[in-house]
Amino acid sequence: MKIQTEPPLGKQQQRRRAPKIGSIIIVLALFCTLIPIYYPTFLYSTRKLSQTIYSSNHVIIEDGSIKPTSDLEEDDPIKPTSSLEEPLSQENEGSLNKPSKQNNHDSILWLDDPRLQDDVAATKKPRRGKGKKRGGRKTPRQSNNNPQKSAISNGGLDILASHVSDVNENSCDIFSGEWVPDPDGPYYTNMTCKNIQEHQNCMKFGRPDKDYLKWKWKPDGCELPLFDPHQFFELVRGKALAFVGDSVARNHMQSLVCLLSRVTYPIDISEEVSGQNTRWIYPDYDFNISMFWSPYLVRTEKTDPNDVTKPFNLFLDEFDDYWRTRIESYDYVIISAGHWFFRPTMFYLNKILIGCLYCQNSDVKHLNTYFSYRRAFRTALNAINSLDNFKGVTFLRTFAPSHFEGGPWDKGGDCRRTRPYKRSETELTGYNLEMYKIQLDELRIAQRNGRRKGVKFKLFDGTRTMLLRPDGHPSKYGHSPNQTVALAKDCVHWCLPGPLDTWNDFLQELIVREIEQSSSSFV
Ligand SMILES: *[C@@H]1O[C@H](CO)[C@@H](O)[C@H](O)[C@H]1NC(C)=O
Ligand SMILES: *[C@@H]1O[C@H](CO)[C@@H](O)[C@H](O)[C@H]1NC(C)=O
Ligand SMILES: *[C@@H]1O[C@H](CO)[C@@H](O)[C@H](O)[C@H]1NC(C)=O
Numbered sequence: 001m002k003i004q005t006e007p008p009l010g011k012q013q014q015r016r017r018a019p020k021i022g023s024i025i026i027v028l029a030l031f032c033t034l035i036p037i038y039y040p041t042f043l044y045s046t047r048k049l050s051q052t053i054y055s056s057n058h059v060i061i062e063d064g065s066i067k068p069t070s071d072l073e074e075d076d077p078i079k080p081t082s083s084l085e086e087p088l089s090q091e092n093e094g095s096l097n098k099p100s101k102q103n104n105h106d107s108i109l110w111l112d113d114p115r116l117q118d119d120v121a122a123t124k125k126p127r128r129g130k131g132k133k134r135g136g137r138k139t140p141r142q143s144n145n146n147p148q149k150s151a152i153s154n155g156g157l158d159i160l161a162s163h164v165s166d167v168n169e170n171s172c173d174i175f176s177g178e179w180v181p182d183p184d185g186p187y188y189t190n191m192t193c194k195n196i197q198e199h200q201n202c203m204k205f206g207r208p209d210k211d212y213l214k215w216k217w218k219p220d221g222c223e224l225p226l227f228d229p230h231q232f233f234e235l236v237r238g239k240a241l242a243f244v245g246d247s248v249a250r251n252h253m254q255s256l257v258c259l260l261s262r263v264t265y266p267i268d269i270s271e272e273v274s275g276q277n278t279r280w281i282y283p284d285y286d287f288n289i290s291m292f293w294s295p296y297l298v299r300t301e302k303t304d305p306n307d308v309t310k311p312f313n314l315f316l317d318e319f320d321d322y323w324r325t326r327i328e329s330y331d332y333v334i335i336s337a338g339h340w341f342f343r344p345t346m347f348y349l350n351k352i353l354i355g356c357l358y359c360q361n362s363d364v365k366h367l368n369t370y371f372s373y374r375r376a377f378r379t380a381l382n383a384i385n386s387l388d389n390f391k392g393v394t395f396l397r398t399f400a401p402s403h404f405e406g407g408p409w410d411k412g413g414d415c416r417r418t419r420p421y422k423r424s425e426t427e428l429t430g431y432n433l434e435m436y437k438i439q440l441d442e443l444r445i446a447q448r449n450g451r452r453k454g455v456k457f458k459l460f461d462g463t464r465t466m467l468l469r470p471d472g473h474p475s476k477y478g479h480s481p482n483q484t485v486a487l488a489k490d491c492v493h494w495c496l497p498g499p500l501d502t503w504n505d506f507l508q509e510l511i512v513r514e515i516e517q518s519s520s521s522f523v
Contacts (some may be wrong), residue, residue: 172221175461186497193258246295381446
């Protein structure tokens with residue numbers, strides 16, 4: 001097991017040579033000019049960082065249960081329930097199918113945090129009474145003002161986003177847009193695609209409304225071509241694509257396989273039958289798709305091998321060698337992670353227990369989701385940068401918001417909307433915003449490190465699209481009504497067919513751009 005030595009948070013690689021006196025003076029002069037301008041931000045982020053990492057009084061422990069302290073501050077860690085997402089693996093189904101009372105989540109729930117109401121607080125009241133048909137017009141004019149408005153309101157997020165995306169005069173930002181009606185959708189059904197995970201097979205489980213299937217994404221500055229399986233196979237002929245992540249990554253992969261099923265089905269050559277790591281090949285096109293199950297992206301151990309509801313040990317500075325050693329020959333890697341970081345976890349650095357999330361051990365420092373999320377992405381992207389022979393492109397697919405309303409996932413929260421939000425109806429806030437920003441930050445660091453070695457990291461923004469799709473989740477149509485599952489109302493995953501299919505419109509466009517870029521750089 002390789003231990004990775006990475007710089008502490010916030011510190012960049014050490015300088016190789018001592019800078020000359022002249023440059024020291026220039027730097028000092030710049031520093032003195034900039035500090036007054038950036039001082040408030042600087043102060044804020046320093047305070048935030050130290051609170052995030054070092055303060056241990058976020059929680060108190062009473063009678064074995066953890067509760068928020070009364071003096072919680074605005075930027076304290078999020079306190080969701082123990083898990084927004086349940087791992088839907090074969091391995092886990094036994095325990096998940098038990099009624100949730102039987103697992104130990106209940107002892108560690110955060111019941112009364114308003115932010116648990118998820119998107120309710122973050123969502124402006126949608127205007128009612130507007131017919132669905134009206135959505136058919138072109139992108140509303142007002143949306144043109146949005147980027148600027150949000151640049152002010154979201155602490156420079158758009159500036160950060162513009163640093164990590166390589167949008168230029170010749171290409172538009174495909175991730176900034178609105179959902180518009182698409183009367184032709186969907187492009188497959190539960191009958192034509194046999195690769196839909198049970199839990200996302202909303203048609204099978206009788207979801208009555210169909211309007212959620214009839215939208216497509218319209219970027220502000222251009223058209224996003226719909227996924228064309230024939231074209232896609234030509235683009236990826238002789239190539240291999242890997243998904244690294246959790247069940248939302250698998251959800252995405254299954255959407256791709258379903259869209260491709262209009263042309264042909266893959267052959268499953270997975271090493272483990274019914275395992276989490278799957279391999280599919282399309283021999284006619286010499287195209288391979290693999291799924292590497294790694295919900296935390298770093299080396300992870302169960303504290304109890306027979307109970308996935310018990311905390312996991314995360315070795316935040318150690319690579320997950322299962323996927324790292326296997327992706328080297330891949331051309332495209334889509335890496336993502338998210339909802340698992342809200343579960344009870346023990347954090348290790350340098351093999352030493354340095355903190356935990358929702359643990360009941362008062363000797364251990366209580367650290368938050370943002371801490372582990374940032375470290376995990378830092379390590380995972382370093383894992384890719386550390387490969388000697390990796391020549392592929394890595395897409396960081398950003399956090400896909402869930403949409404529980406009316407309560408947390410295990411206390412009556414549900415997602416029953418039947419149409420998308422317009423951009424003006426909701427905002428990226430709270431932990432969705434924080435997770436997204438961490439990903440953009442870490443992407444930027446990886447891009448910088450990768451540039452030296454010629455390793456490419458690209459933004460695959462799944463956040464802004466999916467924030468607007470409260471109507472796209474299975475809710476109670478992810479299982480049959482007489483089946484008891486822990487995640488009874490699933491507002492985390494996405495129905496297939498459904499809005500996630502748009503991620504493959506993105507994928508196609510990203511690959512097209514990638515091929516154009518690399519061919520033009522050889523001219
Ligand atoms: C597909 O969905 C329909 C309802 O739309 C259902 O009757 C049928 O059993 C489902 N078939 C499969 C294979 O999931
Ligand atoms: C796809 O997988 C097969 C079987 O392992 C392998 O022979 C082939 O080289 C792979 N193709 C690509 C493009 O990676
Ligand atoms: C549950 O319902 C399904 C159909 O929705 C049926 O096939 C199955 O037998 C039922 N199972 C039980 C245990 O009632």
